[in-house]
Amino acid sequence: MFEFTVQHQQGRARVAQFHTPRGAVTTPMFMPVGTQGTVKGISPQELLDIGSQMILGNTYHLMLRPGEALVQAHGGLPGFTAYPGPFLTDSGGFQVMSLGHMRKITEEGVTFKSHLDGSLVHLTPERSIQVQEALGADVIMAFDECPPFPAERDYIQRSLERTVRWLDRCVSVKTNDHQALFAIVQGGIHEDLRQQSIDLTLPFETPGFAIGGLAVGESKAEMFPAVAFSAGLLPDDKPRYLMGVGHPEDLVAGIALGIDMFDCVYPTRTGRFGYALTDDGRLNMNSSAPRKELIPIDDTCECYACRHYTRAYLAHLLRAEEMLAPRMLSLHNLRYLHHLVERARTAIASGKFHDWANEWGERYFKGKIPEWYQQALATGAGQRV
Amino acid sequence: MFEFTVQHQQGRARVAQFHTPRGAVTTPMFMPVGTQGTVKGISPQELLDIGSQMILGNTYHLMLRPGEALVQAHGGLPGFTAYPGPFLTDSGGFQVMSLGHMRKITEEGVTFKSHLDGSLVHLTPERSIQVQEALGADVIMAFDECPPFPAERDYIQRSLERTVRWLDRCVSVKTNDHQALFAIVQGGIHEDLRQQSIDLTLPFETPGFAIGGLAVGESKAEMFPAVAFSAGLLPDDKPRYLMGVGHPEDLVAGIALGIDMFDCVYPTRTGRFGYALTDDGRLNMNSSAPRKELIPIDDTCECYACRHYTRAYLAHLLRAEEMLAPRMLSLHNLRYLHHLVERARTAIASGKFHDWANEWGERYFKGKIPEWYQQALATGAGQRV
Numbered sequence: 001m002f003e004f005t006v007q008h009q010q011g012r013a014r015v016a017q018f019h020t021p022r023g024a025v026t027t028p029m030f031m032p033v034g035t036q037g038t039v040k041g042i043s044p045q046e047l048l049d050i051g052s053q054m055i056l057g058n059t060y061h062l063m064l065r066p067g068e069a070l071v072q073a074h075g076g077l078p079g080f081t082a083y084p085g086p087f088l089t090d091s092g093g094f095q096v097m098s099l100g101h102m103r104k105i106t107e108e109g110v111t112f113k114s115h116l117d118g119s120l121v122h123l124t125p126e127r128s129i130q131v132q133e134a135l136g137a138d139v140i141m142a143f144d145e146c147p148p149f150p151a152e153r154d155y156i157q158r159s160l161e162r163t164v165r166w167l168d169r170c171v172s173v174k175t176n177d178h179q180a181l182f183a184i185v186q187g188g189i190h191e192d193l194r195q196q197s198i199d200l201t202l203p204f205e206t207p208g209f210a211i212g213g214l215a216v217g218e219s220k221a222e223m224f225p226a227v228a229f230s231a232g233l234l235p236d237d238k239p240r241y242l243m244g245v246g247h248p249e250d251l252v253a254g255i256a257l258g259i260d261m262f263d264c265v266y267p268t269r270t271g272r273f274g275y276a277l278t279d280d281g282r283l284n285m286n287s288s289a290p291r292k293e294l295i296p297i298d299d300t301c302e303c304y305a306c307r308h309y310t311r312a313y314l315a316h317l318l319r320a321e322e323m324l325a326p327r328m329l330s331l332h333n334l335r336y337l338h339h340l341v342e343r344a345r346t347a348i349a350s351g352k353f354h355d356w357a358n359e360w361g362e363r364y365f366k367g368k369i370p371e372w373y374q375q376a377l378a379t380g381a382g383q384r385v
Numbered sequence: 386m387f388e389f390t391v392q393h394q395q396g397r398a399r400v401a402q403f404h405t406p407r408g409a410v411t412t413p414m415f416m417p418v419g420t421q422g423t424v425k426g427i428s429p430q431e432l433l434d435i436g437s438q439m440i441l442g443n444t445y446h447l448m449l450r451p452g453e454a455l456v457q458a459h460g461g462l463p464g465f466t467a468y469p470g471p472f473l474t475d476s477g478g479f480q481v482m483s484l485g486h487m488r489k490i491t492e493e494g495v496t497f498k499s500h501l502d503g504s505l506v507h508l509t510p511e512r513s514i515q516v517q518e519a520l521g522a523d524v525i526m527a528f529d530e531c532p533p534f535p536a537e538r539d540y541i542q543r544s545l546e547r548t549v550r551w552l553d554r555c556v557s558v559k560t561n562d563h564q565a566l567f568a569i570v571q572g573g574i575h576e577d578l579r580q581q582s583i584d585l586t587l588p589f590e591t592p593g594f595a596i597g598g599l600a601v602g603e604s605k606a607e608m609f610p611a612v613a614f615s616a617g618l619l620p621d622d623k624p625r626y627l628m629g630v631g632h633p634e635d636l637v638a639g640i641a642l643g644i645d646m647f648d649c650v651y652p653t654r655t656g657r658f659g660y661a662l663t664d665d666g667r668l669n670m671n672s673s674a675p676r677k678e679l680i681p682i683d684d685t686c687e688c689y690a691c692r693h694y695t696r697a698y699l700a701h702l703l704r705a706e707e708m709l710a711p712r713m714l715s716l717h718n719l720r721y722l723h724h725l726v727e728r729a730r731t732a733i734a735s736g737k738f739h740d741w742a743n744e745w746g747e748r749y750f751k752g753k754i755p756e757w758y759q760q761a762l763a764t765g766a767g768q769r770v
Contacts, residue, residue, distance in 0.1 A: 036701075036702075036705040036707055037698070037701060037702070037705075037707075038702060038707050038709045040707065040708055040709070041707075041708035041709060041712065042709070043689065043693075043709070044693065045689070061705075065701070065704065065705060066676070066697070066701040066704075070676075070677075070697055070701070073679060073697075074679065074695065074697070074698070080695075080698055081698070082693035082694060082698075291451070291455075292455075294458060294459065304428065304430070308428075308429065308467035309467060310459065310465075312451070312455060312458075312459070313422070313459070313465055313466070313467075316421075316422060316450070316451040316455070317421075317422070317423060319450065319451075320421040320422075320446075320450060322421055322422075322423050322425060322426075323425055323426035323708060323711065323712065324423045324425070324426060324427075324428070326708065327426065327708065327712070
């Protein structure tokens with residue numbers, strides 16, 4: 001259980017099988033986010049159709065509403081949501097920091113006011129694991145503190161040390177063998193703090209490691225060196241999960257650096273706002289051009305929207321504020337990211353990842369590949385750190 | 386083409402095949418409404434899965450946005466919306482009356498301000514047919530005037546006469562043989578005016594006849610005698626379409642009276658508001674009870690929602706304002722109405738329609754069958770008028 005078998009490797013980029021109680025998944029993979037027990041607007045059958053593997057659920061939202069007991073009464077997230085594959089739940093830590101009102105962080109845990117009804121809620125490492133055991137995901141996350149960006153070095157340092165003590169408490173109270181607890185490393189964008197966090201975290205020998213505390217406001221030029229440094233220190237025989245990332249270009253750069261798992265609300269959120277992801281960049285379906293285009297968003301895409309609809313039709317739905325528009329654009333964007341990692345996997349398997357990633361970048365960035373992307377590919381192609 | 390073959394009859398209720406260029410449909414049938422080129426929130430594949438046959442499109446909305454030219458450039462509504470089956474478009478008349486601002490009705494037609502941008506728009510019988518030919522539905526409707534309820538007898542009388550003159554103009558300008566033009570009879574709830582309207586309309590020998598001007602505010606006790614009277618005067622060998630109806634009980638009563646076609650926004654609209662249609666009446670999924678019920682909305686229903694979700698899950702989605710809630714409740718409600726008419730057809734075919742309609746009514750009305758429903762069944766079971 002939770003075996004991680006690397007099948008192909010090119011530089012740091014790798015293709016692997018990660019075994020979970022609800023089936024094996026192939027990495028690198030992008031995980032759609034189902035915050036409140038649903039990937040917004042998308043049915044489980046559609047998730048399977050577009051190649052989704054593992055779905056993310058949010059502990060913070062689900063513990064507040066409908067409460068973990070109801071989810072548990074359904075046999076956990078698969079029974080509740082009707083998605084029959086593997087799940088991952090976050091710990092609630094990040095969401096408390098970003099959504100909780102009047103939060104107070106102590107060594108014990110976090111106290112905050114619910115964004116729903118203002119009631120006072122306590123979340124501790126023990127409570128997070130208790131909720132996550134009730135939600136029943138295959139992969140659960142350690143309760144961590146994710147400092148905002150920017151934050152004082154001192155604060156980041158104290159916070160990463162506390163995150164390690166919280167990890168210890170999470171490991172202690174966890175009772176289920178069929179759930180893999182992943183540790184989360186922190187340290188902001190500081191190499192020495194990342195090093196410290198990883199040194200303190202690796203001894204726990206958890207079945208996977210997440211890189212937390214990134215994509216919280218720093219630039220990509222600041223983020224990717226931290227990803228490169230952290231990923232290079234994490235064990236090769238365990239999955240590496242870059243939390244809350246990302247955009248198409250982040251996935252390709254992350255894969256180059258040896259990241260295996262990604263999640264982000266971006267594809268569904270930007271879809272609801274009327275944007276479609278393509279190899280040529282993000283297409284604004286709210287603009288006037290698509291209204292007359294009798295072609296699909298992407299004629300190489302296999303999603304329902306691209307197989308059935310023109311841009312003109314989808315642009316009409318958007319203007320008319322029809323529910324089918326956010327639904328179809330979310331579906332397309334998820335399929336785009338799944339297809340992107342599938343292409344990356346194929347390229348890695350055939351030893352052509354860097355050529356592919358360069359070509360993809362040339363087109364996506366319209367000939368102006370940014371420095372951080374180039375550097376991520378170069379670091380990924382070079383010797384392991 | 387447009388052949389209408391009655392296969393089973395019990396009293397006035399009948400099962401028939403209605404042939405259209407895009408395939409035959411079995412009546413009685415309920416037509417989902419796709420006002421702006423989409424049944425709200427539902428994909429064409431889902432419509433096929435739940436047993437939809439003919440889909441209704443709205444001339445008024447589509448001519449204003451995106452304009453009929455764009456729909457025509459897609460090869461009409463099937464190409465635009467990706468629903469591969471037959472369509473029916475209304476004439477725009479009813480929608481102008483209910484949605485247009487500052488409308489002015491003359492013998493020539495109607496002038497009104499668009500509800501979208503306030504621009505001045507003219508709609509005449511000629512223009513309605515032109516738009517409907519561009520939209521390319523299999524069944525198109527004559528441009529009629531639908532008086533509000535209540536209205537003066539005199540007004541209804543003048544209006545039904547004008548509707549006949551407009552019908553004459555529609556028939557004259559229609560150019561396509563692959564579109565069936567249905568006439569609409571008016572007359573409010575007055576038998577003598579209905580008689581006049583039908584006497585003036587029948588000579589046009591259109592391939593189908595619609596009963597218009599009902600379900601506009603009158604009670605069901607006022608509406609159904611008018612349906613019974615009108616349906617009884619319309620030819621047996623042509624489809625009868627009761628426009629803008631309805632609720633489950635209206636479908637059963639209408640079928641008893643010989644109605645073959647129905648349409649209404651009710652199932653999708655009430656679904657978006659959180660209500661689910663069942664044999665026990667309308668279930669309010671916003672109330673507290675469903676939040677704890679680990680059973681489907683209806684365990685005999687074959688829709689995706691009933692096969693996969695508990696009431697508790699759907700109630701959670703509703704409270705969390707998740708898009709999947711209106712989508713799934715709309716899907717369920719459409720399937721409920723399709724299944725209802727399928728059950729009616731089976732009952733007619735086996736000569737048990739009235740028993741079935743009584744039993745269904747007993748449960749649906751919780752033992753208190755209203756007078757109008759009983760009378761509709763009795764009229765339907767008796768001699769033809």
